[in-house]
Structure formats: structure tokens, C-alpha cells
Amino acid sequence: MKKVLAIMISLIILTGSILVISYMKADASQKSIAEKVIRFHVIANSDSTEDQALKLKVRDNVLKYISPKLKNSKSIEESREIIKENNDEINKIAAKTIEENGYTYTVKSKLSHENFPVKTYGNITLPQGNYEAYRIIIGNGQGHNWWCVMFPPLCFTDITKGDVEVKKTDEMMKKTLSKEEYELVNDDVEKNNLVFKCKIAEKIKEACKSK
Template identity: 30%
Template sequence: MIEDYEIFRNEQPQMKRSPWIELVMALVLIQTLLFLLPVVSGAADAVPADAIQIRVIANSNTKEDQQVKSLVYQEIQPLLQKAADTFQTTAQLEQELTQISTEISQKAGIITDQSIHISLAKALIPAKTDGTYFYAQDFHKALIITIGSGKGDNWWCALFPKVCYQEEEEVVEEPVKFWTWDWIKSKF
């Protein structure tokens, strides 16, 4: 005969987790990991770390001063392009930009009576995006051309116009749809 065994029962009810709660917790975990991981973009390849950027700062934000800024850039752009095409190393380019800074001042002085201050130094370049790349705000070596008091908004669109002025496309706005809400409505 088989001996009787004592059966132990767990008197506490067992709680089961809902699969929906587990799904939500997994999604929150994945979203947190994606948020915490650094975004790898090709922007590092788009603009080399040792590249010299051009900053043109207007006297103020008035339309006239912004127009002067644009005219100054158009006037000095061939000088900058010639210097960039001539030299292969950054050190050579820095020397050339230092040498042609007086010529840049003279050409800019033809356009405006305001003082022109030119310096080659590390400058804070604001964050920009061009649709495919994100350029983080950082300090870069830059040729800074300040017109007058330099109180106008800074831009570096002269070298990268796609970054600041993206091509406008006609956008047809569709009503926002939430598939979960549509699914719930279809059930009732």
C-alpha cells in the first residue's frame, strides 16, 4: 500500500501579470534604452573636425543690416574659395586667411561704412539640422567676420545653405489617426 503524503497548499493567491502590462513595460524599457543611447549620425563625416567654418555676424537684425551681411559675404566669397582651393592643410589655410584678412576688410569696407572686425578663433557654432544630418552645437575653428557692433543673429549658412534653408515642399496635412482609438471604436 502507498503511504499517504501530507499535501501542502499555498494559501496566498498567486497574482498573474497581464501580458499587456508586460508589453508596456518592455516598450518603456526599449524606449528608455533608445533615448539613452547616443545617436550616431553621418554628420561627423559631412564636416571634418579640422574644417574652418565661416561666421558672418551682422550689426543688427534689421533687414538692411542682414542685407549688408549677405552682400559682404558675396563680395568676399571668391577670396575664401580661392584660399580653400589653394591649400590642402588646415595650418596653411589658417596662414592664408590671416594674410588675406586685410583684403577681406577692404572689400567689406567698400560695401559698408561700419567697422569690420576679423578674427580666426574657436567659436560656438549653434546646432543645425539639414534633414539627414544633425550638427550638434560645438566649438569649431572659425573665421569670424563681425560687421559693426555684431549684435545680429549669427548664421553659418554661407557654407552650408541646405542646413539653414531647406527646400520647401508642399505639405498636404492629413488628419491624425490613432490606430488604438480606431480599433477601440470598431469594437463598440
């Protein structure tokens, strides 16, 4: 019994240590990741079916315009300047789209740092934290938003269908992030980490059953 108790205590300490270290690494990696990406969010006036559909039309027209300008950007600094230089034109495109669809909503856009919850785009999940983001806000901006990553340019894999090309997304993120950062945001790697944690839990259960 003492041997079982000792094993249980050791496994609990090991698990706790792994969780603490993982949290500290994840927090540091999130801040490092945030310095290398620019997010893009289009926020709907409300969650009504009509407002959500309008949001996607604004998204499509804006991406069709900005995609050729950003897709070959080599750095976050270059992308940031392109966005700033084209902000007025983007606003005009968004406003025109809203008007053509029979709405009178105002629209505003800004490049700023904002706090975001965990968000998934294809097979990439960005952890909760503060990120630089280009946001287009339609009307009251009270609806759910559509989002992607402007740098590296992940938004532009398939504008018409809204599909995410996993292979291209992986390639771009690997080029931009360190190995540790990439492993944090890649869902497949995270699943493997979850399996590892589950195995530790299984060992604890086995020890509890032993006599």
C-alpha cells in the same frame, strides 16, 4: 494584462537605452566633427533690412576673394593658414564694401573657437557645440548671421545665387567625415532615424490598446 505591461516596460527600457546611447554617440561625434571643420560666419550690425542686406554684400565680396584660395584646400591645417594669411585683405574688402554702401560701421574678423547652436546648411545640419570659426563682425554685431563651412569648402557652390548644391555638399562631407559622423549631420539619414523612433512609439501605443 501582465503580458501587455511587460511588453510596455520592455519597450520603454529599450527606447530609453536607445536615446541614452544616441545622445552619448552624438556628443562624441560632434566633438570629432568639430575637429574637421572650419565654419564661416558674417554677423550683421542689426536685424534691420538695410543691415541684413549689407551683410550679404560683405559676404559676397569676401567669398569672391577667398573662394579661389580655399576651394582646393586638402586639409583643415592648410585652410587655417590660408585664412590667417589673408585676414588683413579680407578686412579691407569688408571695410571697403561697408564704406561704398554709405555706412561707417567698424568691421573685425577673427579665427576662434566659439559655441554654436544647431545650424543647417542645405542638407547638412551641424549639431550644437564648440567649433573653430572665422567670424566677420559688422558694427555692433547684434544682427542675425549668415554662415557656411569654409573647410571642407562648402561656401563656394554658388556665390552669386547663394544656392547650396546638395550633391557636391554630400561628396565633400563624405570625404571629410567618417560614416558615423556623416550620418549624424546628414538630414536624410536623420529623418530615417526619426521614423525608426516613431515606430517604437507606435509599438508602445499598440501595446497600451491591447488587452
